[in-house]
Amino acid sequence: MSWLLHRIDDRLIHGQVLVAWGARLSPVRMWLVDDAVAANDWERQVYEAAAPGIEVHVVGVAEAAAAWAGEAAAAGGAFLIVRDLATARRLVEAGAPVGEFNVGGLHYAPGKTKVAEYVYLDDADRADARALLARGVTLEVRDVPASRRHGLQEMDPGVRP
């Protein structure tokens, strides 16, 4: 069973992940893959305690890539969460053969343009998305399971190869 969801979300572990996706897919482990959070003792503890009843691993990209195959063969289901397309790309390029990322939340910041209510991209994001698509990775835009699923390239011409 293992990998149930790979999600790109700049809120990391939060309500939609725990309540909406968590209730639908019932993960027993979550892998928060973020070099900055993994290197910050306080923030790592915040996220390790964020999901009651779920084992949370907060790791950097290299460690996540090394652990990916082991988790794929493990009993019980798991989520993996990264904060942006750049981290998703780094994870795949480091050797994690992720087939699909759910794009669940990339909120507004200066220089980014709107793709959906909860997805804003800039040129660097689009380059990362194109690189992932070129590797055969599917990018699905959907905030919660009850929402309609869209391909990122259908919603944003800028990510088409």
Added chain:
Amino acid sequence: MSASAGGPAAGNGRAAGGRVPALLVTHAGLAPALLEAAKRVYGPFEGVEMISNEGLSRDALQERIVSIAGGWPAGGLVLTDFWGGSCHTSGLAAAGSCHGVVILSGVNLPMLLDYLHNRDTMDISTLAERLQQKGRDSIRVQRGPGA
């Protein structure tokens, strides 16, 4: 971490006799609705700040929390709507870079009312523990005939 968790030196630095400041961090329009409801029950009051996470990334939300809680000279309370939500994790993450901030998750109207009644007389840690208990005690199941 427990249900109430604080950042560095949480609750130890409030000046004697000062009011404990509070910040509500919630999803959508919950915080203004809670404050409006509290005003109906308690009467007019000021001094409770609020932030919605609407449209904000984790980093942007954390920055906004720090912009308020980081300015409290002797700490204060950050009240969030539910454990594990972005309001809560961002509040906790923000507390790590502030002084004397205590986080309380699961804010409800009884907790907010009790905060208003006691913010001028209690220190931060004692008040936080009291509000945690108040929130829990306010949730009860009662059954009507045939239920």
